[in-house]
Amino acid sequence: MTQIGAIPHVATRWDFYDRWGAVKVRWYLGRFKYRVTPGIYAVGNPGRDSLVFVTGNYKLSFDHLRRALKGIDGWILVIETKGINVWCAAGKGTFGTKEVVRRIRIHHLDQLVDHRKIILPQLSAAGVAAHDVKKMTGFTVIYGPVLAEDIRAFLNAGLKATDDMRKITFPFVERLKLIPVDLFYGKYYLLIVPMVFIILSGLNRSGYSLDLVFENAGRTAVNLFSGYLAGCVLTPAILPWIPFRRFSAKGLVTVWLVAILLLFAGTLGRTLVENISWFLMMGGLSSFMAMNFTGSSTFTSLSGVQKEMKTALPVQIAMAALGIIGWIIARFL
Amino acid sequence: MNGFVYLTDVVTLELDAAKCNGCRMCMVVCPHDVFGIEAKKAVILHRDFCMECGACAKNCSEGAITVKSGVGCAAGIINGLLRGTEPTCDCGEGSNCC
Numbered sequence: 001m002t003q004i005g006a007i008p009h010v011a012t013r014w015d016f017y018d019r020w021g022a023v024k025v026r027w028y029l030g031r032f033k034y035r036v037t038p039g040i041y042a043v044g045n046p047g048r049d050s051l052v053f054v055t056g057n058y059k060l061s062f063d064h065l066r067r068a069l070k071g072i073d074g075w076i077l078v079i080e081t082k083g084i085n086v087w088c089a090a091g092k093g094t095f096g097t098k099e100v101v102r103r104i105r106i107h108h109l110d111q112l113v114d115h116r117k118i119i120l121p122q123l124s125a126a127g128v129a130a131h132d133v134k135k136m137t138g139f140t141v142i143y144g145p146v147l148a149e150d151i152r153a154f155l156n157a158g159l160k161a162t163d164d165m166r167k168i169t170f171p172f173v174e175r176l177k178l179i180p181v182d183l184f185y186g187k188y189y190l191l192i193v194p195m196v197f198i199i200l201s202g203l204n205r206s207g208y209s210l211d212l213v214f215e216n217a218g219r220t221a222v223n224l225f226s227g228y229l230a231g232c233v234l235t236p237a238i239l240p241w242i243p244f245r246r247f248s249a250k251g252l253v254t255v256w257l258v259a260i261l262l263l264f265a266g267t268l269g270r271t272l273v274e275n276i277s278w279f280l281m282m283g284g285l286s287s288f289m290a291m292n293f294t295g296s297s298t299f300t301s302l303s304g305v306q307k308e309m310k311t312a313l314p315v316q317i318a319m320a321a322l323g324i325i326g327w328i329i330a331r332f333l
Numbered sequence: 334m335n336g337f338v339y340l341t342d343v344v345t346l347e348l349d350a351a352k353c354n355g356c357r358m359c360m361v362v363c364p365h366d367v368f369g370i371e372a373k374k375a376v377i378l379h380r381d382f383c384m385e386c387g388a389c390a391k392n393c394s395e396g397a398i399t400v401k402s403g404v405g406c407a408a409g410i411i412n413g414l415l416r417g418t419e420p421t422c423d424c425g426e427g428s429n430c431c
Contacts, residue, residue, distance in 0.1 A: 091387075122364065126362075131394040168365065295405075299337050304339045305405045309411075
């Protein structure tokens with residue numbers, strides 16, 4: 001028991017359900033219901049001098065924090081971010097000054113601990129004004145490292161995050177983790193669009209041929225999915241190594257390389273017009289999907305994305321439209 | 334870092350050095366190493382690294398930094414265009430973004 005009542009105790013090890021849950025949400029499953037009840041939790045054997053770590057109520061955020069606190073006695077204050085991760089919630093303001101202040105008050109943090117310090121993840125700074133929290137509650141906000149896994153080093157350094165701990169990077173493995181969610185961007189169109197193309201592929205000069213449909217089905221599906229995957233899997237994976245800064249241009253480079261491979265493999269088109277049409281359609285598709293990855297990246301600015309989209313979006317639409325027209329014309333050549 | 338620099342000369346970040354009190358909070362909260370300090374005042378060292386997250390402006394007690402912050406996300410911008418609002422990823426109930 002503490003001054004403010006009984007406080008749930010949490011483990012610093014992930015069990016099977018934590019691990020399975022982490023895999024599931026990366027694949028889009030139940031992402032928005034993966035939540036922890038806001039409130040105070042105990043890790044180890046905390047007392048009145050123990051540090052307070054604040055995080056959002058997306059369970060994956062909470063799990064990373066408690067795992068990083070292995071062997072440390074501390075308190076975790078979970079605030080309500082509607083199941084959204086720290087950075088996105090801060091950007092939206094849900095992980096914000098108001099909610100931090102509100103949680104400090106309703107959970108009587110001032111009665112739980114004697115000190116007046118709270119440690120926030122650095123990436124919450126976009127939503128929290130440290131000086132305002134101090135003014136309103138008396139608690140000093142100390143921004144910790146970007147990654148929970150650096151907390152131990154941060155504590156050992158006397159609550160100082162090194163420059164490296166403060167910088168957000170975007171290494172290969174992190175990019176891969178974000179790919180599955182974008183894979184499902186197309187939702188049911190992923191089935192409908194290939195079906196429509198396959199059905200239309202039966203058209204020819206003498207009417208409609210089911211034989212043609214069967215002949216074209218595999219090729220059509222391969223080309224369409226190659227365009228999609230080049231944009232939302234391959235481009236993110238090799239992002240920094242593709243020339244050009246615009247994501248839309250990167251997506252175009254990648255998919256055209258893929259299309260050239262398909263051309264040599266003989267699965268692209270049967271005529272020059274159809275081949276060009278595939279280059280256009282796949283180009284527009286991949287370019288759009290790659291541009292979409294700006295939302296997952298850690299370094300694109302709003303002004304930059306707006307500038308990029310102003311030219312890229314019309315080009316992508318034109319490419320797709322011309323490609324579709326050309327592809328239909330190719331049926332009758 | 335080079336593979337991770339986005340478009341140049343676009344960000345809206347502004348620093349009014351006259352208002353700066355040298356507290357270094359901007360350096361602390363910036364995830365992209367944009368700021369430095371010279372003669373006890375903050376300076377913008379790497380403007381093009383800025384992703385307009387707004388953490389520096391939010392945590393500047395003197396109001397010396399301004400930036401039009403928002404989601405650097407194509408889906409969010411399209412979302413905003415469709416609804417006639419500011420770019421938003423709107424991660425409310427049942428939505429499906431970041």
